[in-house]
Amino acid sequence: MPPTPSDRPSVLFVCVHNAGRSQMAAGFLRHLGAGRVDVLSAGSVPGDRVNPVAVAAMREVGIDIAGQAPRVLTAEAVRASDVVVTMGCGDACPVFPGKRYLDWRLDDPAGRDIDAVRPIRDEIERRTRTLLGELLP
Template sequence: MHPSPSPSPSRPSVLFVCVHNAGRSQMAAAFLTHLGEGRVEVRSAGSAPADAVNPAVVAAMAEVGIDIAAETPKVLTVEAVQASDVVITMGCGDACPVFPGKRYLDWTLDDPAGQGVDAVRPIRDEIEARVRGLLADLTA
């Protein structure tokens, strides 16, 4: 283990939520984990999780060198929300519980469900750009 660049024991934590936790939230979590290099605690969940991560999403992420093939959709829990500093929703509407004191962002993104890799790429690139902006904000 190499020493952390920050002596602070508390890392910001981010929860990405979409309906199925099979596409957008998985890509966002993977980008933040990859780009954050341990500086941010990352979770993702779905209000109605799918059985598996969208294969086109797995393929699109593999193209940029990030392997999410082993990820599985997880159900959104109250505990996950309470444990997070920033909650980013992606089209889960009223299914996302709201707690005072949390920072909420809603990212309007096309749903990659049922789409091929060609349709997923622009969504992936938009998510990467937003995650880079979020990371710059969180670690400033």
């Protein structure tokens, strides 16, 4: 029987535009977590769409993030999350006691071609798999 929402860990991925790194990480965690983790993503200054090169890079590994949209970071999203993973959002991410914060320093895929985005994607996958292993031992 699948866990109820209150039984699942929740993770919020945050980057500046919520158009590349955080969307790829959320896509990986949704896919790999298979409904066992609640996944959110947001940006401190959300873009108007998900980076098409990030979409293409994720499609190469069988994950479709084309239907996602950048969302603004809210204090409510942070409060609702057990783990907050920041990716270059700086001081824009609110900090609340009792939350686990991780800062993943990753290159920004904005303005890069697919060959430059693939290694970023692969590193995000590696880190997401490690996080999932910690959340669901």
